[in-house]
Amino acid sequence: MKCSECDAQINVPDDAVSGEIVTCPDCGLNYEVVKNEDGVLLKPAESVSEDWGE
Amino acid sequence: MTITLTLLYDRIRWDEKELLDSARAKGLNVKEVDAKTTLLNLNKKADEDYGDVVLQRCISHTRGTYASACLESKGILVVNKASVSEICGNKLWCTLALIRAGVPTPRTIIAFTPESALKAAEEIGYPVVLKPLVGSWGRMVVALRDREEAEAIIELRSQMNGALNQIFYIQEKVERPPRDIRCVVVGDRVVAAVYRVAAPGEWRTNVARGGSTEPCPLTKEVEDIALKAAQAVGGGVLGVDMMESPCGLLVHEVNSTVEFRGAQSVSSTRIADEIVEYAVNLVRR
Ligand SMILES: [Zn+2]
Numbered sequence: 001m002k003c004s005e006c007d008a009q010i011n012v013p014d015d016a017v018s019g020e021i022v023t024c025p026d027c028g029l030n031y032e033v034v035k036n037e038d039g040v041l042l043k044p045a046e047s048v049s050e051d052w053g054e
Numbered sequence: 055m056t057i058t059l060t061l062l063y064d065r066i067r068w069d070e071k072e073l074l075d076s077a078r079a080k081g082l083n084v085k086e087v088d089a090k091t092t093l094l095n096l097n098k099k100a101d102e103d104y105g106d107v108v109l110q111r112c113i114s115h116t117r118g119t120y121a122s123a124c125l126e127s128k129g130i131l132v133v134n135k136a137s138v139s140e141i142c143g144n145k146l147w148c149t150l151a152l153i154r155a156g157v158p159t160p161r162t163i164i165a166f167t168p169e170s171a172l173k174a175a176e177e178i179g180y181p182v183v184l185k186p187l188v189g190s191w192g193r194m195v196v197a198l199r200d201r202e203e204a205e206a207i208i209e210l211r212s213q214m215n216g217a218l219n220q221i222f223y224i225q226e227k228v229e230r231p232p233r234d235i236r237c238v239v240v241g242d243r244v245v246a247a248v249y250r251v252a253a254p255g256e257w258r259t260n261v262a263r264g265g266s267t268e269p270c271p272l273t274k275e276v277e278d279i280a281l282k283a284a285q286a287v288g289g290g291v292l293g294v295d296m297m298e299s300p301c302g303l304l305v306h307e308v309n310s311t312v313e314f315r316g317a318q319s320v321s322s323t324r325i326a327d328e329i330v331e332y333a334v335n336l337v338r339r
Contacts, residue, residue, distance in 0.1 A: 017074075019066035019088060032065070046064070046090070051115040051143070053190040053262060054293060054309035 001042055005029045012040055021045050057337050058083040058105025059330065062121060064090050064112045068315045069326075073109060076326035082334070089117055094124040106337040107131045109329070111311060115143045115190060118311060133333050134290035134310045141287045142310035145187050145223050148287060155286035157279065158304050160297070161226040168212040171222035175204045181227040184211065187218050191262035197227055228304060230297045234259045235270050237280035237294045238317050238325055241335075244280050245328040246314070246321040247272040250295075267316035279303050291329050 001010045008026035016022065018035045022042065030045035059082045063070055077084045085105055089112050095101045108125055110132050112118030122136035134142075141147045152159045163174035175182045175198060184207060186194045198204040211219055238246040253264035261267065270276070280294040283305045293312035296305045314325045 017066055017071065018086065019063050019070070021065060049114055050189050050193060051117075052113050053115075054311060054313050 001040070003027060003029060003031075004044070010042065012042070016040075056081065056083050057107070057334055058085060058103075059333060060085040060087055060104045060108045062087050062089055062092075062108050062110045062112060062118070062125075064088065064114055064117060067113070067313075069313055070111050072314075072318070072324075072326035073111065073329060076324065076330045080327075080330060080334070082330070089114075089121050092121075094121065096124060096127065099128060104128075104130050107133060107333045109133050109333055110139070113311075115139065115188075115311065119143060131336060133329075133336065134292070135288060138288040138290050138292075139310040142292070142308050143188060145185055145307075146221070148308055149223075151286045151288075152283060152305055152308075155282060157283045157286050158302060160228050160299075160304050160306055163224050165222040165224065166220065168208045168222075171208045171212075171224060172201070172204055174222065174224045175208075176201070178224060178226050180204070183225045183227050184208070185223045185225060187221055187223055192258040192260040195258060197257060225306075228297050228299045228306075230299055232257065232259070233268075233298075234306070235276060235296045235298070235303070236267075236317060237272075237276065237296070238312055238314055239280055239284040239292045239294055240325075240328045240332045241289070241291075242281065243328075244272055244277050245323050246317040246325055247276055247280070248317045248320055250316065261313065261316045265316075267320050269320045275303060279305060283308055291332060 003024040006027040016033045020033045021030050023030050031042040032045045034041040059077050110118050110122045119139040122132045125132050141151050165171040165174040181199045184196050233249045233251040236248050236250050237244045247270045249268040249270045250259040250265045252259045259265045283294045284292045287308050293309035295307040296303045318325050
């Protein structure tokens, strides 16, 4: 899969699950893994918000 | 009958993977629902089958709290309860709950204008800590060493947008070793206790701030205070943080969506198993 930002190759591990984040090795953009009937997709991840985490 | 557990998420971190693995290993029926794409129709009994219990694990605290409230209104069992998330997500609600329950907590003054915030800082005595009411991972938590610094930072804060930024939560800066104690409480038990050691040059101990984790002996005192703090906010699966002050342990935070990767790295108990078992026992009760 290619990064939409910089065109680098992004490898999604076989055991990745929907909702997991993968990062482009070149530009650092975060993608969320979506697995469904159509296979594996990458969509741009939500950016960190002030209420995130503990 | 096989119990169905739903993990409500918006992002799957290590912690959520652990919970999913644990639930599947226990033979539960496991569903994953992405809060980002789900619709919660408030006029219907149920729009989606959430099974017997929902583990609400959204990384966005607001989203998680609101989703929990909607699910509960449909009669669905949610861990943690929306009311618990609500209290833990706001430093003032949390501190009030701790004080009401008699849990030792740092001295805190609330002020509603920059002028009175400065007075509050003087009354507590420098250094003090100014914390945002809402926020996480130690963001925007600042130590004010003297009047000059307090004036500058309070001024800055008062110019920030948002009604909550006009409420000043000022706390004594507790003298303590550069670490705090994190207890993972599940129901009526402390399943892990660890030290979180601040990174060099950083006084905040959040793992998100580069803090590291070391094992901490679970003394009777630590255990009692952690359980009391957990009860104070309504109970469930919680991360209770306390500091070792010269006059004993002080609880400064209770987290309702506990991140337990750090604690797990030095604990022999599998924390995810404890959480899943707790949820299952609530169903069976
Ligand atoms: Zn890229």
